[in-house]
Amino acid sequence: MTTTSAPDSRPPSLWPTLKNIWGFALPYFQSSEKWRARGLLLAVVLLNLGTVYMLVQINEWYRVFYDALQAKDQPVFWQQIGRFGWLALIYIVLAVYKFYLTQILQLRWRVWLTDHYMARWLANKAFYRMELARFTADEHGNPDNPDQRIQEDLNLFTSYTVSLSMGIFNALITLVSFVGILWTLSGSINVPLPGFLGGGEMEIVGYMVWAAVLYCAVGSAIAHWIGRPQVRLNFQQQMLEANFRHHMVRVREYSESIALDGGEQVERRQLDLRFRDVMGNYFSLIRNQKQLTWFSSFFSQAAIIFPMIVAAPRYFSGAIQLGQLMQINSAFGRVQDSLSWLVDNYMALAVWKATTDRLVGFETSLAHQSKTSDGLATTETAGGITAQDLTVGLPGGSTLLAGVDLNVKPGDTVLLHGPSGSGKSSLFRAISGIWPHARGRVSVPADTMFIPQRPYFPDGRLRDALAYPDPAENYTDEALREALDAALLPQLASELDREDAWSQKLSGGERQRLAIARVMLKKPAWVLADEATSALDEQAEATIYQRLVERVKQAHGAIVSIAHRSTLAAHHQQQWALRANEQVAGGPRYRLDVSKAD
Structure with missing residues (x-):
């Protein structure tokens, strides 16, 4: 309340x-x-x-x-x-x-x-x-x-x-x-x-x-x-x-x-x-x-x-x-x-x-x-995703990450993991520019899409939910169906004009695949995915990630994923790990370790 x-x-x-x-x-x-x-x-x-x-x-x-x-x-x-x-x-x-x-x-x-x-x-x-x-x-x-x-x-x-x-x-x-x-x-x-x-x-x-x-x-x-x-x-x-x-x-x-x-x-x-x-x-x-x-x-x-x-x-x-x-x-x-x-x-x-x-x-x-003046300076760039001296905190005032520098170049595939509550999603929000409890400098290409943990789908026609927030008229029926098929949702290809409450109608795995279908439809070069396939079985997850990685590489972009499953490591060349660094009054503070995948 x-x-x-x-x-x-x-x-x-x-x-x-x-x-x-x-x-x-x-x-x-x-x-x-x-x-x-x-x-x-x-x-x-x-x-x-x-x-x-x-x-x-x-x-x-x-x-x-x-x-x-x-x-x-x-x-x-x-x-x-x-x-x-x-x-x-x-x-x-x-x-x-x-x-x-x-x-x-x-x-x-x-x-x-x-x-x-x-x-x-x-x-x-x-x-x-x-x-x-x-x-x-x-x-x-x-x-x-x-x-x-x-x-x-x-x-x-x-x-x-x-x-x-x-x-x-x-x-x-x-x-x-x-x-x-x-x-x-x-x-x-x-x-x-x-x-x-x-x-x-x-x-x-x-x-x-x-x-x-x-x-x-x-x-x-x-x-x-x-x-x-x-x-x-x-x-x-x-x-x-x-x-x-x-x-x-x-x-x-x-x-x-x-x-x-x-x-x-x-x-x-x-x-x-x-x-x-x-x-x-x-x-x-x-x-x-x-x-x-x-x-x-x-x-x-x-x-x-x-x-x-x-x-x-x-x-x-x-x-x-x-x-x-x-x-x-x-x-x-x-x-x-x-x-x-x-x-x-x-x-x-x-x-x-x-x-x-x-x-x-x-x-x-x-x-x-x-x-309110944000302490986070965000700019658009064409060369990659970068952050300099990035500090990420919580609404209560405690700091999770401090002095983070990162760089994602074209062709990179990065897997971010760490314990629950370590600030993985908050780091993504800071990179996206929406997190008000962050300071530093962030540069993100204009051609970037974020897949949140809880994707939003407006009630109405399926084509509108798939194209959101763009008008569905911007895309042909063939492009919409191809996106659904690439996200392993071919059964929805015939229901583009059906009106429904899709957030409630679809299962958790279907909602995640529909969010990925948006990425397949809009073909961004840069993708940040936050637990985007956590509700899928390993085989479906492997198929979808293989297609996602292929698409961003073809577009000379990169993908950064948050996931807890170790099986996703096979689809990423780098790993970013958030590890507890020190204990302060507001709770643990974490550091970001960067390493190559095995």
Whole structure:
């Protein structure tokens, strides 16, 4: 399970959160799509202004309509019914297009952000380095579930940023539009003062406005006090859900191994533990949401009658008519809705804050990976594979190999062996240029292919899996079949267009032969093979290695192999042996001995 520290449960500072949100929002509106993005944003803003303007017109309609009812003025009554129809129609059109363009803005923003972060995640091997960083004590490590952050968190971020920012804007515009109306309609009220304040009365002008401010201020403070744990709980919920989903994906990927080992009960216990964590946190979230719902429901229901109670004395005294009372009630409702926006949206704000925090962690890790300067200098050469003063370490910081010099010339066949954990695969990764825990200078020909211990095959057509990462269209069917035949997979030659999950469909030996078929197809001059035939029988291994050696020699290249089998020595002219050289605090350190094969 991945581990990521959740945000502090203390009340979050507003400024850093707004700064982070601004940092994620600004690049889109400065990108190549900036004019379309700005145009959509402007349209949404104008439509919000239009809907608020229509609400002001409907508020004025309340006064005229209810005064006509009180006066039993039938012509004005029917006239206002017709006017309301037009007002409602215009409001509906504005509301529909406000919703539609808001969704389009959110959708286009998500597309851009997803493309932006996928490009950065896959560039410069950042996806690989971030996985390695999970196992270090680096403060920039532990970026849990980057797939979930790109797929789900970006969707939540764009959705909540657009909806909540427009909600804030709409609340402010509504407040500005209606507070003046409410102030004018409120008039003044005389409030008796207690004796210790000198007695008498104090006139409060615009008292309905002050009542709305006081009502919403108290409500917002209580809502924040009740709901502040939701930031931490929402952050943890997204992380725990992703961990649960990730483990189920692993069970699917390693289904055969788990089935052969009879590990169903172990996996069930692991999944139960993760699901129990998910449900435990979710129940905590629900309990907090229940408390907040109790308060917000009471708050919203009380707001229905609160303005009537406050304005009733002036109505019963004859200072205002029924139409004005209803207009006051409508205006108070709009002002109260604007001022209590925090109460109504606290749960959404908590999710927004948690999602932003997770994206900040992802962005920090990506930025760190892009700024990290490798101590390994890699160059392309045509003369062979060379390394000078090469040091290879582990993610934890310990050093396996130090000061290694090596040279592979055209025509060489080299077998690298050594005890498990001595750094054979890490040395290959350093030569390939992807290992971030290496220092020195490496030169590798451009025409080089690496065969990893666990080759990757995309789901889909067999021809795509064989040609990966090149497009299958680059190769003729005849070339594809010849490669399969050379790798002892003639039975697959007729299934080039079959779609399947080849990593699970094929046996271990077939997967290794399919990886070798790629080499046969692309005909590189230089090959580095890491346990490439460990799942094959000795006869198949001998046949394949004979063909591999012949091909690289014909191309005036070389092959370097990692293997534990002594039978492979017959196919290699040199041997590199990793042997323990000294014991240091982080574990044994190895040296590289070079010798000719017997």
